Amino acid sequence: MKKGLRPIDERRPYLFAGGDVRKFLKDHNKPRQPTGFGEIFCVACKRPTEPAGAVADFFPLSPTNGNIVGRCPKCSRRIFQRIRKNEIARKFSNLTVRYEDADVPVCAEAEPLRTEPSDEEGS
Numbered sequence: 001m002k003k004g005l006r007p008i009d010e011r012r013p014y015l016f017a018g019g020d021v022r023k024f025l026k027d028h029n030k031p032r033q034p035t036g037f038g039e040i041f042c043v044a045c046k047r048p049t050e051p052a053g054a055v056a057d058f059f060p061l062s063p064t065n066g067n068i069v070g071r072c073p074k075c076s077r078r079i080f081q082r083i084r085k086n087e088i089a090r091k092f093s094n095l096t097v098r099y100e101d102a103d104v105p106v107c108a109e110a111e112p113l114r115t116e117p118s119d120e121e122g123s
């Protein structure tokens with residue numbers, strides 16, 4: 001018998017340990033450069049930055065997730081970060097976060113680039 005990766009189920013030879021594959025993909029699909037405390041990544045400046053005026057808006061996308069939106073003080077572009085609602089208080093406690101409870105859609109051009117794998121919905 002050869003050594004090395006063996007199929008778990010001989011009838012389905014391409015099914016290798018799924019957990020390992022998922023871990024591999026996860027490890028190789030790391031979120032963008034981590035932002036620091038109170039920072040949002042600016043895709044134009046390619047660096048994390050604190051929103052101008054230390055103010056940001058939160059646009060809910062789901063009951064648990066949303067985009068926190070600010071403005072880059074350097075290039076004046078809108079900057080976004082997908083975040084779990086329950087992480088805002090911890091991560092952006094330095095900012096004044098305005099919650100948009102009204103159903104205001106983030107317009108298409110404002111959609112953040114997919115620089116991170118989409119999080120699992122819910123918690």
Ligand SMILES: [Zn+2]
Nearest residue numbers: 042045072075
């Ligand atoms: Zn910028």
